[in-house]
């Protein structure tokens with residue numbers, strides 16, 4: 001078995017290979033003058049390959065499909081597709097007639113050349129039902145809990161009710177208390193968080209979310225927590241998109257981190273051990 005990673009997930013792919021003591025293969029990826037992508041995998045590959053590629057931003061999706069095709073062409077029998085951050089997962093139902101169910105469209109295309117699918121902290125498990133191959137849904141609970149623990153966090157908060165279970169699992173791993181806030185989204189960039197009486201006085205609080213996009217959610221949650229007397233506030237997410245004013249919004253917290261499902265200078269936590277453990281189970 002080898003590990004191949006697309007250009008969105010080279011760091012994570014290499015770490016996973018190292019953890020599993022497998023050969024890591026970095027494909028050759030180029031652009032044609034018109035912007036089209038060209039991929040080539042040099043050398044031999046084994047019959048089973050772990051292919052790691054985040055499907056964000058858009059061009060990384062095309063690169064994934066090309067890499068899958070190249071692997072099949074090379075005779076790979078089992079492609080385990082690992083998508084650390086599943087772009088387009090948020091549109092998983094119709095909100096208005098005439099829309100695409102983008103997450104389903106992605107699943108159908110990814111499935112064409114996958115024999116196993118692994119996702120991490122998917123926005124919703126809904127999309128798993130569209131796969132026709134075995135799937136595994138992993139969570140970054142352990143590495144996130146370790147990061148918060150090193151910061152001395154003694155209370156975990158989810159910024160909305162939907163993330164309650166995630167916060168509960170992280171808090172349970174750390175052996176600390178947890179709670180959630182009530183968030184209402186006004187637009188793509190604006191959210192309000194209702195005041196709530198929390199027992200945050202003097203606490204070192206960790207806000208845990210699946211995604212930090214514009215950072216509005218974290219900023220509003222941090223304001224609430226300061227009002228409730230939190231002494232220090234940390235923010236952590238699995239998927240750090242950090243769009244627009246996100247880094248400005250992060251000034252509301254003492255420190256923040258994301259995992260390497262989306263690789264950037266802010267991915268201070270790795271999910272490599274979580275992915276490696278899953279591959280060991282499958283292999």
Ligand code: R5P
Pocket residue numbers: 159162163188189191209210211212213214215216217218
């Ligand atoms: C929403 O349901 C997600 O869990 C995140 O809270 C959201 O995507 C964060 O977005 P933003 O950083 O733009 O507030």
